[in-house]
Amino acid sequence: MGEFDLIARYFTRPVRRAALGVGDDCALLAPAAGMQLAVSSDMLVEGRHFFADVAPEALGHKALAVNLSDLAACGARPLAFTLALALPRVDEAWLAGFSRGLLALADAHGCELVGGDTTQGPLNICITVFGEVPVGQALLRSGARAGDDLYVSGTLGDARLALEALLGHTALAPGVLAAVRQRLERPTPRVALGLALRGVASSAMDVSDGLLGDLSHILKASGVGARIDTSLAGALMAQGSAVADPELLRQCTLAGGDDYELAFTAPPLQRAAVAAAAQASQTPVARIGTIEAETGLRLVDGQGRPVDQRYASFDHFG
Amino acid sequence: MGEFDLIARYFTRPVRRAALGVGDDCALLAPAAGMQLAVSSDMLVEGRHFFADVAPEALGHKALAVNLSDLAACGARPLAFTLALALPRVDEAWLAGFSRGLLALADAHGCELVGGDTTQGPLNICITVFGEVPVGQALLRSGARAGDDLYVSGTLGDARLALEALLGHTALAPGVLAAVRQRLERPTPRVALGLALRGVASSAMDVSDGLLGDLSHILKASGVGARIDTSLAGALMAQGSAVADPELLRQCTLAGGDDYELAFTAPPLQRAAVAAAAQASQTPVARIGTIEAETGLRLVDGQGRPVDQRYASFDHFG
Numbered sequence: 001m002g003e004f005d006l007i008a009r010y011f012t013r014p015v016r017r018a019a020l021g022v023g024d025d026c027a028l029l030a031p032a033a034g035m036q037l038a039v040s041s042d043m044l045v046e047g048r049h050f051f052a053d054v055a056p057e058a059l060g061h062k063a064l065a066v067n068l069s070d071l072a073a074c075g076a077r078p079l080a081f082t083l084a085l086a087l088p089r090v091d092e093a094w095l096a097g098f099s100r101g102l103l104a105l106a107d108a109h110g111c112e113l114v115g116g117d118t119t120q121g122p123l124n125i126c127i128t129v130f131g132e133v134p135v136g137q138a139l140l141r142s143g144a145r146a147g148d149d150l151y152v153s154g155t156l157g158d159a160r161l162a163l164e165a166l167l168g169h170t171a172l173a174p175g176v177l178a179a180v181r182q183r184l185e186r187p188t189p190r191v192a193l194g195l196a197l198r199g200v201a202s203s204a205m206d207v208s209d210g211l212l213g214d215l216s217h218i219l220k221a222s223g224v225g226a227r228i229d230t231s232l233a234g235a236l237m238a239q240g241s242a243v244a245d246p247e248l249l250r251q252c253t254l255a256g257g258d259d260y261e262l263a264f265t266a267p268p269l270q271r272a273a274v275a276a277a278a279q280a281s282q283t284p285v286a287r288i289g290t291i292e293a294e295t296g297l298r299l300v301d302g303q304g305r306p307v308d309q310r311y312a313s314f315d316h317f318g
Numbered sequence: 319m320g321e322f323d324l325i326a327r328y329f330t331r332p333v334r335r336a337a338l339g340v341g342d343d344c345a346l347l348a349p350a351a352g353m354q355l356a357v358s359s360d361m362l363v364e365g366r367h368f369f370a371d372v373a374p375e376a377l378g379h380k381a382l383a384v385n386l387s388d389l390a391a392c393g394a395r396p397l398a399f400t401l402a403l404a405l406p407r408v409d410e411a412w413l414a415g416f417s418r419g420l421l422a423l424a425d426a427h428g429c430e431l432v433g434g435d436t437t438q439g440p441l442n443i444c445i446t447v448f449g450e451v452p453v454g455q456a457l458l459r460s461g462a463r464a465g466d467d468l469y470v471s472g473t474l475g476d477a478r479l480a481l482e483a484l485l486g487h488t489a490l491a492p493g494v495l496a497a498v499r500q501r502l503e504r505p506t507p508r509v510a511l512g513l514a515l516r517g518v519a520s521s522a523m524d525v526s527d528g529l530l531g532d533l534s535h536i537l538k539a540s541g542v543g544a545r546i547d548t549s550l551a552g553a554l555m556a557q558g559s560a561v562a563d564p565e566l567l568r569q570c571t572l573a574g575g576d577d578y579e580l581a582f583t584a585p586p587l588q589r590a591a592v593a594a595a596a597q598a599s600q601t602p603v604a605r606i607g608t609i610e611a612e613t614g615l616r617l618v619d620g621q622g623r624p625v626d627q628r629y630a631s632f633d634h635f636g
Contacts, residue, residue: 024459024539025391025523026356026449031349038344039432041446043402045439073343084361084444114357117444121363126402126435126444128359131344141342205343221342 010099011083011113027114029080031132038076038131038138042066046123050185051166056094058185059125060101065187066208067129068109069260072194073206075139076131078111086121109191139197139204139264144222146293148202148265151274153190153285156211157237157249158183160256164248176242183238187260193285196277197264204264210255212297215263219295228289230254231302236286254299265291328417329401329431345432347398349450356394356449356456360384364441368503369484374412376503377443378419383507384526385447386427387578390512391524393457394449396429402446404439427509457515457522457582462540464611466520466583469592471508471603474529475555475567476501478574482566494560501556505578511603514595515582522582528573530615533581537613546607548572549620554604572617583609 031037044063046052064081071078083102087094106113111129162180165172172180190206197204203222207214211233219226234240234253243249266274271287278285292298299307349355362381364370382399389396401420405412424431429447480498483490490498508524515522521540525532529551537543552558552571561567584592589605596603610616617625 025388026358026394026456028392028451028456029355029357030453031355033351037347037349037355039347039398039400039446039448040344041400041402041434041444043404043435043437043439043442043444045404045437045442048437048439070343074346076344080357082357082359082446084359084446086361086363086442116359117361119361119363119366121361121366121442122440124361124363124404124439124442124444126359126361126442128357128400128402128446130357133346135348138344138346 010095011116027080027082029114029130034135035132036135036138038071038074038133039128040067040070041126041128042070044125054185056097057101060098060103061105061186063125063127064102064105064111064129065189066260067127068105068111068189068191069187069206069208071129071131072189072191073139073204073262074131074133075137075194075198075204076133077195078109078191079130079132080112080114081106081127081129083113083116084126085116085118086124087118088120088123137198139194139201141203141205141218141221143203144218144224144265144291145202145267146224146291148267148291149271149287150226150228150289150291151264151266151285151287152207152211152233152236153193153262153283154188154259155183155236155238156207156233156259156261157252157256158239159187159258160252161237161239161243163258164252170248172242176239180239184258187258189260190262190281190283192281193262193277193283196281197262197274200270200273200277201264201266204262207259207261207263208257210257211259211263212254216297218263218265219297223295225292225295225297226289227292227298227300229302230299230307232286232288328413329434345398345400347432347448352453353450354453354456356389356392356451357446358385358388359444359446360388362443372503374415375419378416378421379423379504381443381445382420382423382429382447383505384578385445386423386429386507386509387505387524387526389447389449390507390509391457391522391580392449392451393455393512393516393522394451395513396427396509397448397450398430398432399424399445399447401431401434402444403434403436404442405436406438406441455516457512457519459521459523459536459539461521462536462542462583462609463520463585464542464609466585466609467589467605468544468546468607468609469582469584469603469605470525470529470551470554471511471580471601472506472577473501473554473556474525474551474577474579475570475574476557477505477576478570479555479557479561481576482570488566490560494557498557502576505576507578508580508599508601510599511580511595511601514599515580515592518588518591518595519582519584522580525577525579525581526575528575529577529581530572534615536581536583537615541613543610543613543615544607545610545616545618547620548617548625550604550606
């Protein structure tokens with residue numbers, strides 16, 4: 001099966017919202033009046049972002065999920081995406097599974113596949129995603145102000161715990177492994193929460209490389225610092241009770257990576273609005289700290305005592 | 319040097335036209351009123367699209383050029399692009415050269431790097447490019463009509479001749495090799511011609527996988543056929559006089575690949591307008607055939623006699 005047959009068979013679908021989809025030199029997108037287009041690209045590489053034996057359907061899901069998570073962090077509504085795919089060989093079973101996982105998530109978010117590229121090469125998945133956001137309403141990293149509350153959505157650290165178990169670094173009961181592996185392989189992009197936080201959050205970003213490392217980008221972009229209650233953050237791991245080692249628990253929750261949750265800030269006056277956004281989007285949200293004028297991160301325990309330990313973020317070249 | 323330093327050092331530049339560039343979860347683009355956004359993605363893989371020993375500066379140029387060529391084929395004006403890059407290791411000399419070639423071409427076209435991703439992995443370059451085109455004015459593949467003239471821009475086949483020489487399939491004098499290698503490694507996207515052909519051409523696409531194979535996409539999308547004078551197409555190779563074997567000459571010009579020229583159609587009434595577009599864009603244009611109602615490709619020689627030989631197009635999984 002050649003490249004063009006491949007594209008036609010697994011990835012061509014009727015155009016819905018885009019003006020022109022797969023099959024011309026370019027796709028054509030027309031944002032509605034008053035809308036900006038939010039754009040993000042992520043590249044997933046075998047051995048770096050996923051294991052060689054991951055189920056193709058889960059990989060299709062994750063490849064789009066990590067991109068949708070970037071739209072969520074900007075408060076943008078998913079619109080369309082392009083897929084560039086390098087494959088060692090044409091493997092129809094793999095393609096069928098991959099496209100099924102990919103397009104199921106795309107359909108759930110009304111996000112249309114409008115173009116891309118396929119080629120032979122070491123497995124590599126590059127998705128560029130497009131979303132719409134009203135001009136001036138995008139959630140940025142640069143809006144955090146001293147006195148703001150610091151929040152994180154959902155759960156933290158379960159994906160990292162799965163990684164540690166799959167790498168043989170820790171042992172988990174089968175039921176726990178299944179649960180955390182689901183979080184690693186099928187993350188939930190917090191799109192609805194991102195949309196609900198427009199006009200409420202002062203800054204936001206998605207947590208993909210570990211909470212503390214990612215948070216440092218908000219702090220740097222906003223020129224502020226933060227105090228975090230590590231006991232609150234540590235409690236956000238769904239399977240935390242399965243982790244006996246407190247050091248591993250902190251590592252997973254504070255510097256885990258692959259969470260695809262939203263970290264965001266909002267003034268205390270917005271606490272009711274944040275709670276309403278969480279409820280409207282059916283997404284748990286926890287307040288774990290405070291933005292401070294003094295730059296740097298200050299970690300404290302449940303009694304407010306400093307926790308010295310620092311946690312490196314995940315760096316794809318680290 | 320970590321991922322974030324890498325991004326900052328080689329790829330972060332002041333934002334110009336985009337509303338928000340590198341360094342947040344998403345870039346923000348705001349097409350002007352009445353404009354559609356044309357989007358295209360291309361992925362380049364070592365050994366498939368370039369040799370391992372290609373100069374990084376040339377590779378940076380080519381990675382963007384092949385994407386700009388897609389915008390040209392739609393008559394879109396370059397606006398911005400994202401870059402996702404997998405690298406086996408952080409190699410500063412390579413990054414310096416690559417970014418120099420990439421950004422020089424970007425600057426020449428006013429096309430702004432607005433975001434992307436870097437990761438460790440087998441060398442892979444994925445660029446998604448964005449252009450603007452007035453609503454309804456994009457050049458599509460589907461507009462060719464029986465009676466239209468068929469044109470191709472620039473030169474054809476030199477890049478393929480370089481590939482044949484570099485693979486050791488044919489021997490070339492050093493001066494000839496240098497000239498054709500330039501065409502292979504530093505193609506010229508025909509952006510100005512694409513813009514000048516808005517409202518003139520009835521269909522267009524870029525020639526990247528070989529003239530005949532790519533042309534078949536226009537014919538299929540338009541529901542028509544074509545007659546091509548292979549002697550006219552064969553004369554479009556700049557270094558054609560260096561090729562003694564007529565079969566190799568036809569292979570290079572008709573099914574060469576990597577040309578990044580525009581193939582387009584226009585009604586005969588538009589001949590003066592096509593000539594004016596060629597002149598305004600300083601791009602040579604040659605009329606090499608005619609669109610016909612009967613589907614299929616008919617190749618003829620200079621005397622109108624059928625040429626039986628068919629030439630396969632390049633398929634990235636062929």
